[in-house]
Amino acid sequence: MEIKELTNREEWKSAFPVMKQLRVHLDEEHYLQLVEExxxxxxxxxxxxxxxxxxxxxxxxxxxxxxxxxxxIWVCDLVTDAACRSKGYGARLIGYVEQWAKEKGYGIVSLSSGLQRKDAHRFYEEKMDYDKVSYVFLKRL
Structure with missing residues (x-):
């Protein structure tokens, strides 16, 4: 297992099939535009x-x-391929983000998770020791 930073359009494109499992509303071109920006x-x-x-x-x-x-650090996206879940990949990846944050002088890692994502909430709270500290509110304009 290797964790690698993806830094260019080709690498971001290679991650799209997995990211699409979380961000189902995005097509590949819009995803690439958003990541680039x-x-x-x-x-x-x-x-x-x-x-x-x-x-x-x-x-x-x-x-x-x-x-x-x-x-x-604000975690915008975290997803494990559906065929590979419950093998520790998500925990290793969020642990990597936490270590990256510590090394760069950040004292907090924060994220939001959709209300319907009960399995994700259990993962963050029970496995990764995150605290539920607020609600996120959204208004579409």
């Missing part, structure tokens, strides 16, 4: 877990700063 304007980072040369899990995150959290 986020990487350029918001320092979005993408990392993937490779097993046997194949991507089995992907995460995307952004270093951020707010008055509430100070300097922190």
């Amino acid at each position: 986020a990487a350029r304007s918001a320092n979005y980072k993408m990392f993937a877990v490779y097993e046997g040369g194949k991507i089995v899990a992907v995460t995307g995150f952004m270093p951020m700063m707010t008055l509430y959290n100070g300097r922190f």
Whole structure:
């Protein structure tokens, strides 16, 4: 198993089949446009877990700063290929993000998870020791 940063359009494209399992509303071109813009304007980072040369899990995150959290990492995306779940890939990947954050001087890793994603909530709270500290509110304009 290897964890590698994905830094260009070709690498981001290779992660799309796994990312699409989380971001089902995106087609490949729109996904690539969003990743390119986020990487350029918001320092979005993408990392993937490779097993046997194949991507089995992907995460995307952004270093951020707010008055509430100070300097922190916001995990935008975290998904393991459906055929590879419950093998520890997600835990290894979020652990990698946490270590990356510590090494870069960030004291918090934060994320949001859709209300319907009960398995993900159990994973974050029970396996990864994350605390549920707020609700995220959204208004589409």
